[in-house]
Amino acid sequence: MRDFDGLRAIVTGGASGIGRATALLLRERGAEVAVLDLDPDAAPEPLHALRADVADDASVRAAVAEAIGLLGGLDILVNNAGIGAAGTVEDNPDEQWHRVLDVNVLGIVRTTRAALPRLRASNHAAIVNTCSIAATAGLPQRALYSASKGAVLSLTLAMAADHVREGIRVNCVNPGTADTPWVGRLLDAADDPAAERAALNARQPMGRLVTADEVAAAIAYLASPAAASVTGTALAVDGGMQGLRVRPAATGEETR
Ligand code: NAD
Numbered sequence: 001m002r003d004f005d006g007l008r009a010i011v012t013g014g015a016s017g018i019g020r021a022t023a024l025l026l027r028e029r030g031a032e033v034a035v036l037d038l039d040p041d042a043a044p045e046p047l048h049a050l051r052a053d054v055a056d057d058a059s060v061r062a063a064v065a066e067a068i069g070l071l072g073g074l075d076i077l078v079n080n081a082g083i084g085a086a087g088t089v090e091d092n093p094d095e096q097w098h099r100v101l102d103v104n105v106l107g108i109v110r111t112t113r114a115a116l117p118r119l120r121a122s123n124h125a126a127i128v129n130t131c132s133i134a135a136t137a138g139l140p141q142r143a144l145y146s147a148s149k150g151a152v153l154s155l156t157l158a159m160a161a162d163h164v165r166e167g168i169r170v171n172c173v174n175p176g177t178a179d180t181p182w183v184g185r186l187l188d189a190a191d192d193p194a195a196e197r198a199a200l201n202a203r204q205p206m207g208r209l210v211t212a213d214e215v216a217a218a219i220a221y222l223a224s225p226a227a228a229s230v231t232g233t234a235l236a237v238d239g240g241m242q243g244l245r246v247r248p249a250a251t252g253e254e255t256r
Contacts, residue, residue: 001030002029002030003029003030003224003225003226004026004029004030004031004220004223004224005030005031006030007026007030007031007032007075007076007124008031008032008033008034008068008071008072008073008074008075008076009023009026009031009032009033009034009071009074009075009076009077009078009223010033010034010035010036010064010067010071010074010076010077010078010111010115011023011026011033011034011035011036011078011080012035012036012037012052012054012078012079012080012081012107012111013036013037013054013080013081013082013130014033014035014036014037014043014047014049014078014080015035015037015038015039015040015041015042015043015049016037016039016042016180016181016182017178017180017181017182017212018080018130018175018178018180018212018215018216018219019035019037019078019080019081019130020035020043020044020212021212021213021215021216022078022080022215022216022219022220023035023043023047023078024044024046024047024216025213025216025217025219025220026076026078026220026223027046027047029220029224031076032048032071032072033047033048033071034047034048034049034050034067034070034071035047035048035049035050036050036051036052036054036060036063036064036067036081036111037049037050037051037052037081038051038052038053038081039051048067048070048071050063050066050067051063052064054081054103054106054107054108054110054111055099055102055103055106055107057110060107060110060111060114061110061114064111064114064115065114068115068118073118073121073122074115074118074119074122075119075122075123075124075125075126076124076125076126076127076128076223077111077112077115077119077126077127077128078127078128078129078130078219078223079107079108079111079112079127079128079129079130080129080130080219081103081107082103082104082107082130082148083099083100083103083104084100084145084182084186085100085142085144085145085148086141086142086145087141087142087143087144088140088141088143089143089144091143092143092144096144097144100144100145100148101144101147101148101151104145104148104149104151104152105148105151105152105155108129108152108155109155112127112159115127116163116168119168120166120167120168122167123167124225124228125166125167125168125169126168126169126170126171126222126223126224126227127159127163127168127169127170127171128170128171128172128173128219128222128223129152129155129156129170129171129172129173130152130172130173130175130215130219131149131152131153131156131172131173131174131234132145132146132149132152132174132175133174133175133176133177133236133238133241133242134146134149134150135149135150135152135153135174135234136153136174136234136236136242137241137242152172153172153174153234156170156171156172156232156234157232160231160232161232164231164232169222169227169228169230169231170231170232171222171227171230171231171232171233171234171235172233172234172235173215173218173219173222173234173235173236173237174234174235174236174237174238174242175210175215175237175238176204176209176210176236176237176238176239176241176242177200177203177204177209177210177241178209178210178211178212178214178215179209179210179211179212180212183200183209197209203241204238204239204240204241205239205240205241205244205246206239206240207239207249208239209239210237210238210239214237215237218235218237221235222235
């Protein structure tokens with residue numbers, strides 16, 4: 001018996017990176033999984049993949065209803081779809097602020113709103129939001145993105161309080177910089193991608209980026225029956241970036 005046998009899950013942004021790793025892991029552990037993504041064709045074979053734009057309420061409602069039909073119900077919602085933005089508070093135009101907040105924050109609102117009636121009917125209802133280290137640490141050049149993830153952290157806590165008596169648990173994961181196609185695109189755009197990767201590695205006390213599989217394992221834990229008493233928490237998967245203050249490694253010192 002696998003721990004997700006009989007459970008049904010929706011993963012937004014499940015065609016790439018952290019969402020894809022999460023959808024595949026939940027499936028491997030027994031869940032029926034539907035991926036909602038702008039690009040469903042990129043999702044791997046065993047997953048139900050549906051097109052949805054989390055910035056569009058009608059699209060979300062239609063896709064969530066279709067997913068619930070395919071899965072025969074719903075127990076787990078992973079609100080993972082998100083987009084990035086670089087810059088200080090001076091740099092991003094209002095339209096970009098509206099766009100990033102619309103996807104990263106209201107996207108969670110729309111998907112959760114559409115899913116809640118079926119989650120209430122589940123005996124094992126769990127929501128996991130993908131938040132970020134940017135919600136808890138001040139990172140340079142991430143004003144807008146950090147504001148959006150700070151809102152995701154607060155929204156997670158508020159949702160956990162609102163729905164605890166309905167038997168619906170709500171938690172989030174806070175990844176550090178994770179080696180996904182997203183970060184690959186950021187590195188490709190850098191003047192010196194190798195130096196940029198080295199700087200990102202060095203920012204994390206473990207000296208390397210987090211993997212998508214490591215974040216997926218944390219999401220799966222929070223979504224699983226093993227976490228039945230866990231709600232209103234943020235689980236950092238960040239190579240020690242939030243909690244540790246280590247001295248720079250001496251030249252030649254092993255990082256592990
Ligand atoms: P990714 O770009 O590899 O994957 C994101 C997926 O979301 C893509 O498949 C994309 O098509 C989908 N998506 C984007 N906008 C959408 C929309 N409007 N509607 C539906 N789907 C949409 O990114 P990733 O690195 O796997 O990031 C996933 C989540 O993890 C995001 O919420 C991101 O903020 C968060 N995160 C990432 C990192 C990192 O370093 N990679 C760190 C912390 C948090």
